[in-house]
Amino acid sequence: MRNLANFLVHLFNRDGEPDRAYLSVIHDRCLFCEEPISDSPSYLAYRVCPFCRFHYTVTARQRIDLLADKGTFKESYKYISSMEPLSFSRRSRYRKFFSQDQNRTGLTEAAVTGVCRIGDTETMLIVLDFGFMGGTMGSVVGEKVSMAFENAARRGIPAVAVVSGGGVRIQEGVLSLMQMAKTVTAANRLRDEEVPFVVVLANPSTGQAYASFANLADVILAEPGSLIGLSPLRTLREVSKMPLPLDAHTAEAHVGHGLLDNVVDRENLRLRISSLLEILTSHKHGKPNHKHLLKSGPVECEAVEPWEAVTAARNSERPLAIAYFRSMMDPFIELRGDRLNSDDRSIIAGLGFMDGQPMAVIGQQRRQLVEGERYHVFPDGLRKAQRVIDLACRFKLPLVTLIDTQGADPGLEAEEQGIGNAIARTLSSMLTVPTPMVSVVIGEGGSEGALALSLSDRILIQQYAVYSPMSVNHTIGNAHHDHTLDREAAEALMLTAYDCQELGIADEIVPEPEGGAHVDPREAASVLQNAILTNIAHLARMSEGKLLKKRYHKFRRMGEGSEHSQEAMGREVNLLMSITSGDAHPERAPRRQKKKGQAEEPVKAQTTSDD
Numbered sequence: 001m002r003n004l005a006n007f008l009v010h011l012f013n014r015d016g017e018p019d020r021a022y023l024s025v026i027h028d029r030c031l032f033c034e035e036p037i038s039d040s041p042s043y044l045a046y047r048v049c050p051f052c053r054f055h056y057t058v059t060a061r062q063r064i065d066l067l068a069d070k071g072t073f074k075e076s077y078k079y080i081s082s083m084e085p086l087s088f089s090r091r092s093r094y095r096k097f098f099s100q101d102q103n104r105t106g107l108t109e110a111a112v113t114g115v116c117r118i119g120d121t122e123t124m125l126i127v128l129d130f131g132f133m134g135g136t137m138g139s140v141v142g143e144k145v146s147m148a149f150e151n152a153a154r155r156g157i158p159a160v161a162v163v164s165g166g167g168v169r170i171q172e173g174v175l176s177l178m179q180m181a182k183t184v185t186a187a188n189r190l191r192d193e194e195v196p197f198v199v200v201l202a203n204p205s206t207g208q209a210y211a212s213f214a215n216l217a218d219v220i221l222a223e224p225g226s227l228i229g230l231s232p233l234r235t236l237r238e239v240s241k242m243p244l245p246l247d248a249h250t251a252e253a254h255v256g257h258g259l260l261d262n263v264v265d266r267e268n269l270r271l272r273i274s275s276l277l278e279i280l281t282s283h284k285h286g287k288p289n290h291k292h293l294l295k296s297g298p299v300e301c302e303a304v305e306p307w308e309a310v311t312a313a314r315n316s317e318r319p320l321a322i323a324y325f326r327s328m329m330d331p332f333i334e335l336r337g338d339r340l341n342s343d344d345r346s347i348i349a350g351l352g353f354m355d356g357q358p359m360a361v362i363g364q365q366r367r368q369l370v371e372g373e374r375y376h377v378f379p380d381g382l383r384k385a386q387r388v389i390d391l392a393c394r395f396k397l398p399l400v401t402l403i404d405t406q407g408a409d410p411g412l413e414a415e416e417q418g419i420g421n422a423i424a425r426t427l428s429s430m431l432t433v434p435t436p437m438v439s440v441v442i443g444e445g446g447s448e449g450a451l452a453l454s455l456s457d458r459i460l461i462q463q464y465a466v467y468s469p470m471s472v473n474h475t476i477g478n479a480h481h482d483h484t485l486d487r488e489a490a491e492a493l494m495l496t497a498y499d500c501q502e503l504g505i506a507d508e509i510v511p512e513p514e515g516g517a518h519v520d521p522r523e524a525a526s527v528l529q530n531a532i533l534t535n536i537a538h539l540a541r542m543s544e545g546k547l548l549k550k551r552y553h554k555f556r557r558m559g560e561g562s563e564h565s566q567e568a569m570g571r572e573v574n575l576l577m578s579i580t581s582g583d584a585h586p587e588r589a590p591r592r593q594k595k596k597g598q599a600e601e602p603v604k605a606q607t608t609s610d611d
Contacts, residue, residue: 030054046266055203055223055266059105060112060129063162063202067270068116068125075114076151077144094171101132110134110165111141113148118160119274121281124152126161128209130202135165137208138172142179145213146186153189156284158196158277161217166209167232180212187213194394196280198273201228201251201260218391219276219335220260221269222251228260258337258380275331279351282358283396290357290537293530301463301511303498306490312464312516313444319521321363321402321442322348327525328532329354329361335388344381346405349388351397355533360392362453363402366443376409377449382422385453389429398436398536401453403467404443408452423452430455431551436539438532440510441465441497442517457551458535461506462528464516466495504558508535 028038033052037043040050046066047056058066064073102108110132116125126148128135137145145161152159169176190197199217201210204227211230214220227233229249237244247253254260264272304312312318325332329352337343349362362385364377392399408419430437430453437456445454445467461467500506510531517524539547 042267048266053224053265055225057130057164057203059131060107060127063127063164064112064114064116064125066266067118067160067162067273068123069118069120073114073116073125075112077113077147078108080140080144080147081108097133105129105132107132109140109144110136110138111144113144115157118270118277121274121277122157123277124148124155124157124159126159128161128163128165130164130204133169134167135163135209136167136169137176137179137183138169139175139179141169142182145179145183149183149186149213150189153193153195156193156195158198158281159190160198160200160273160277161214162200162202163205163209163214164202165207166205166214167207177208180208183209183213184216187216191216191394196277196395198276200264200269200273201226203227204232206230206232215339218280218394221262221264221272222254222260223266223269224251224263226251228254255336256343257341258343258384259339259341260337261335262333272333275333276351279333279353279358279397280391280395287540288356290355290533293534293537294541298508298531299511299527301509304464304496306493306496306499307487309464309466309496310490312518313466315516315518317518318443319517319524320365321404322365323521324402324442324525324528325350325352325361325363327522328529332361335391336384338380338383339387340380340383342380344378344384346377347381347385349384351388351391354400354529357398357533357536359398359400359536360388361400361402362388364405364449364453366404366406366446376407376414377405377419377423377452378409378414379417379419379422382419382426382452386426386429389426389433392435393433396435398438398540399433399456400532400536401437401439401456403439403441403445403450403454404465405446405449406444407446408449423448426452427455431555432548434544434548436536436542436547437551438535438539440528440532441467441500441506442528444468455551455555457539457547457554458507459505460508460510460531460535461497461500462510462517462524463497463512465497466490467497467500467505468493468495 029035030037030049030052032054033049035049035051037049037051042048042050043056047058047062048054049056107129110129112127112129114125116123118125126145128137128141149159187197189195196219197217198219198221199214201214201220201222203223203225205214205222206227206229210228222228227249228251229236231239233249236249245253251260251263255263262272322334325348332350332352334348334350336349346365347362348365349360351358351360353359389399391397408414408423438458438460439454439456441450441454441459441461443462443465444450445461445465447468450467494500494503497506497509501509508531510528512527513520513523542550
């Protein structure tokens with residue numbers, strides 16, 4: 001990493017322009033691992049070292065060949081030129097360098113734009129070439145990029161921009177600075193027209209392009225090891241009072257700070273972009289045929305004893321949300337970060353296809369995976385979820401959430417970062433999604449943290465999962481170590497799947513293998529996938545207006561009209577009050593409980609005069 005940083009610093013001369021001596025080198029051996037690469041297919045085709053995976057700089061034309069379907073790229077705005085750009089006292093020197101770069105690269109400017117197909121999706125492709133004056137944004141570059149955005153918005157086709165360079169062209173003075181405003185103005189047209197926008201940050205991506213249109217994309221990808229940031233690395237070193245971390249300003253560091261969605265190897269980049277474009281434009285291509293699922297109804301399953309459910313929900317081997325996503329979806333493309341400063345790994349989010357159905361997914365991961373890693377819901381995790389909710393809204397994607405959390409983090413850090421605001425905004429966002437939504441409690445659904453992502457059209461709960469108004473782990477497991485109390489409280493809290501269905505909170509119970517999903521994760525994922533797709537198929541038959549209206553009434557009337565639900569909730573409140581007061585054995589009213597093998601009693605429907 002240190003060698004990489006030093007190499008990147010030497011790419012620029014004192015004037016801030018690319019050092020042509022470095023750019024013109026033909027490598028027989030890798031600059032970093034010193035392995036022979038001149039005959040390697042990876043190096044010859046992708047300019048990637050097959051040993052250490054270092055990504056060398058490629059030209060705009062090479063980049064187009066790597067991304068666009070063969071023979072489909074048609075360049076646009078090729079001959080746009082500046083009449084007489086402002087250039088301080090070194091105008092003749094600027095013209096000299098400009099002409100030299102035109103002759104050397106065969107380009108008229110640092111940006112190449114045009115329409116092509118990427119994986120059969122018609123796309124507006126924008127590429128900045130670092131080899132042409134460092135890919136700096138002069139007035140012509142800004143105009144070409146802006147016109148490409150406007151053309152994509154007008155035609156309703158997605159835009160893909162590859163940034164390499166993007167700094168200030170000092171020879172054009174403040175005109176260069178104003179290209180940031182120009183490109184942002186045009187990029188906003190893409191959002192207004194609900195057109196997908198994907199950005200790839202290559203090495204290096206700094207300055208004006210990074211701080212303008214590149215950070216407005218729906219999905220931001222980066223190549224491994226890329227130098228990324230507003231300031232050049234050399235400037236960052238000069239102003240820093242402390243030595244910089246070895247990975248400072250790199251793509252990997254940006255992912256860790258929640259500023260990028262993912263780092264993608266150049267050899268996999270075309271496939272990743274193709275999948276993203278297919279998902280984000282799927283609403284224009286019709287709906288997948290899942291009519292056969294409409295004939296199937298919910299599968300009946302036995303009720304589980306409360307303590308058995310609590311034990312199974314807490315089992316360390318129980319499948320995590322990301323395991324379900326990887327099993328049920330092909331592909332599953334994870335989107336990371338809140339685009340502010342962090343990436344909460346207790347929430348996993350992304351896009352993908354489930355049996356041909358494109359969708360957005362969000363999953364909570366309750367268990368602690370690594371020592372010191374957070375396992376409650378934090379504000380940054382909910383902000384990441386809000387990003388994916390917004391994508392589902394704009395690109396008409398069904399939304400699926402998997403609930404498995406011990407609750408919102410109770411610490412001071414979460415409070416100072418606005419956990420209450422994050423929960424409230426997530427709840428509000430969920431209620432306005434214009435597409436079918438399905439939430440599934442797959443483990444422990446704890447308090448507000450679980451509720452934040454479960455305001456869906458259909459709320460499912462796995463057979464051995466539990467749903468509680470507070471964290472069972474902290475209320476029972478830590479505060480009271482008497483296992484007898486654990487069993488009593490688990491029964492009185494009415495937190496099993498069967499209880500939630502009786503209360504009208506859960507719409508359907510999803511069967512699990514006997515003993516829990518951890519006994520046979522593959523079978524559990526298959527049953528869960530079928531339940532999710534069946535519910536989405538039913539919901540997809542409704543218009544957007546009817547869907548939103550039914551969702552409003554569902555939660556507006558939650559808990560009304562059922563004497564049983566009122567009695568159960570009153571009993572639960574009394575139990576919580578007794579636990580708070582320290583009474584280990586509170587009196588409890590008789591509770592209806594379905595035993596294994598017992599015929600199911602009819603459930604009183606929650607009705608109102610409008611039903």
